[in-house]
Amino acid sequence: MQRSIFLGLVAAGLIMVAAAGGYWWMKQNRPDQQWVPMPLNPSSSVEERAQLQEELLAYLKTEDALRRVVKDLSLQQRWNVPSEKDAIDQLKSSMFVRTGEFRNPMTQETLPTVDIGVNGKRKERVLMGEIAMRLGKETRKHLGIEEKP
DSSP states (O other), rough: HHHHHHHHHHHHHHHHHHHHHHHHHHHTEEEEEEEEEEOHHHHTTTTHHHHHHHHHHHHSSSSHHHHHHHHHHHHHHHHTOOOHHHHHHHHHEEEEEEEEEETTTTTOOOOEEEEEEEEEGGGGHHHHHHHHHHHHHHHHHTOOOOOOO
């Protein structure tokens, strides 16, 4: 009797550990996004914003811009892909440029933005943040916006 109770408790414990591990694994592999909002002039029209979005997407999808990002962040090694071309293709497929809004927390004013970022998994959140920041830096360089020290 005591042996069967002990075996039941051990089995229940193993099931609970497996369920907790499965839940953790599921949470870590959920889709996630990281982006950098680039504020726009509030008086700009919807057409101007869409044109800027298309221009930035076309620029960021060029081989030269992507190659600089891949080399600066060593994405070939970090993603463990065999060639630089594969890393560029993976970055090209996961990045996005979209129009959005940003609400100023102090004034509650809503400002239009162009969001530049990447899609990925939750467990890659730090890397996705670095990539989004680097894509934002590349965008600022393309637009001629000076970086503040």
